[in-house]
Amino acid sequence: xxxxxxxxxxxxxxxxxxxxxxxxxxxxxxxxxxxxxxxxxxxxxxxxxxxxxxxxxxxxxxxxxxxxxxxxxxxxxxxxxxxxxxxxxxxxxxxxxxxxxxxxxxxxxxxxxxxxxxxxxxxxxxxxxxxxxxxxxxxxxxxxxxxxxxxxxxxxxxxxxxxxxxxxxxxxxxxxxxxxxxxxxxxxxxxxxxxxxxxxxxxxxxxxxxxxxxxxxxxxxxxxxxxxxxxxxxxxxxxxxxxxxxxxxxxxxxxxxxxxxxxxxxxxxxxxxxxxxxxxxxxx
Numbered sequence: 001x002x003x004x005x006x007x008x009x010x011x012x013x014x015x016x017x018x019x020x021x022x023x024x025x026x027x028x029x030x031x032x033x034x035x036x037x038x039x040x041x042x043x044x045x046x047x048x049x050x051x052x053x054x055x056x057x058x059x060x061x062x063x064x065x066x067x068x069x070x071x072x073x074x075x076x077x078x079x080x081x082x083x084x085x086x087x088x089x090x091x092x093x094x095x096x097x098x099x100x101x102x103x104x105x106x107x108x109x110x111x112x113x114x115x116x117x118x119x120x121x122x123x124x125x126x127x128x129x130x131x132x133x134x135x136x137x138x139x140x141x142x143x144x145x146x147x148x149x150x151x152x153x154x155x156x157x158x159x160x161x162x163x164x165x166x167x168x169x170x171x172x173x174x175x176x177x178x179x180x181x182x183x184x185x186x187x188x189x190x191x192x193x194x195x196x197x198x199x200x201x202x203x204x205x206x207x208x209x210x211x212x213x214x215x216x217x218x219x220x221x222x223x224x225x226x227x228x229x230x231x232x233x234x235x236x237x238x239x240x241x242x243x244x245x246x247x248x249x250x251x252x253x254x255x256x257x258x259x260x261x262x263x264x265x266x267x268x269x270x271x272x273x274x275x276x277x278x279x280x281x282x283x284x
Contacts, residue, residue, distance in 0.1 A: 003267035008284065017068040021059070025052035027077070028059070031217060033070035033224040035063075035121075042078025045130045047086035050093075053109055053134075060115035070224035070283065072119075073216045074142055075126040076135075079209070084133020084156060091160065106166070109134060113141040113167050117239055120232030122223045126216035127151050128209055132191075137167040139202075140176070143235060146216050147203040151194035159189040175242070177201050227265040228283035 019030050027038040037059070039046035048056075063069055076082050085091060094102060116123055116138075125142035131153040139145050139153065147153075155173070157166050164170065164186025173182040177200045185192060197203045207215045223231060233256050241249040260266060265281045272279035 002264050002284075003271070004262070004264055014065055015067050016062060016065040018059075018062060018066040019068050021062075023055065023059070025049065025055045030069070032221065033068065034073060034217060034220040035066075035069045035071075036073045036075065036217070039076040039082050039135075042076075042080065044086065045080040045083035046076040046078070046135070047083045047089075048134055049086050049089045050105075053112055056138075057108065057112045057115050060112065060119050063115075063119035063121055067283075069121055070228045071220040072121050072123045073126055073213075073220045074123055074138060075213065075216065076128070080129035081125070081127045081131040081151075082133075082135025082138060083130050084135050109137075110167050113137055113172075116141040120235060121228075122220070122231055122235060124216050124220045124223075126212050127153070127203070128212050132156050134167065137169060137172075140169065140172045141167075144204045144219070145202060146212060146219070147194045147197055147206050148209045148212055149194040149206055150209060151197060151203070151206075152191040153197055153202065154189060154191040155186050156189045158187060164189075225281065227260075227263070227269070227281045229263055229265060230260045233260055 018028075018035065021028050023037075027036075027040045029036045029038070037056075039048075039052070041047060063072070094105065097105070122144065123142040125139045125145045127139055127145055127147045128151060129148075131139050131151060133154070133156045136153050136155050155164055155166075155169060157164050157169075169186060170182075173186065176182075177185075181200055184190075192200070192202060194203065194206055198206050237253060237256055241252065244252060264284050265279075268281060269279040
């Protein structure tokens with residue numbers, strides 16, 4: 001039920017549903033309003049290739065316009081999340097590229113994380129087993145992370161002679177676990193175990209390995225059933241306020257909250273409360 005006047009927008013190419021999306025380099029499935037993205041090369045612990053990087057980038061960019069997707073689960077198959085860039089399909093070819101080509105590649109990988117952060121849907125990463133290199137950055141770029149006791153997260157870049165500053169790691173990781181701990185992981189490349197990762201704040205919580213996928217989907221379904229316009233606003237403000245002073249952040253939140261008060265979902269919640277019912281949100 002709508003409580004406010006006004007019609008939904010009909011902006012050109014601004015409503016591009018993804019329900020029928022046929023992924024080429026990973027598995028994409030819809031469960032209700034939740035999209036599940038599964039890295040599906042389990043025989044190699046789900047490494048990334050040039051093609052899968054590019055498709056992930058484009059898919060997350062497309063989610064900005066996909067009003068049929070309200071939340072996302074990102075996971076890997078075969079008991080592992082992602083082992084990072086494929087040694088044979090990425091690392092080897094990179095040794096033969098010139099510098100402009102290398103920069104094009106590193107910008108492309110960074111664009112995946114940018115697109116994950118820019119899409120309004122909350123992303124829940126379900127992480128079991130190996131979560132390494134670029135895989136750790138996919139986890140870091142997600143909004144929430146569920147792990148298992150056997151999860152092993154490692155930022156392996158120094159192990160291959162590279163810097164720990166990759167795909168936004170030096171900006172994102174210290175904000176999550178602190179500067180000193182981030183420095184340790186990015187310089188040593190050591191693995192962060194599941195229990196330690198939960199204690200440090202990398203994981204929101206740990207799940208039993210056999211229930212991880214169901215738990216991640218349940219969380220995503222809960223988010224998808226909430227006020228999704230407001231969720232998108234929360235995600236935007238969590239990122240935007242990094243670069244603000246406290247007074248500017250308070251003012252930005254005042255404006256954002258006023259916008260959310262002008263939604264039908266706000267009115268639905270009020271009328272449901274008065275009627276002693278559970279609100280049914282529709283995301284408008």
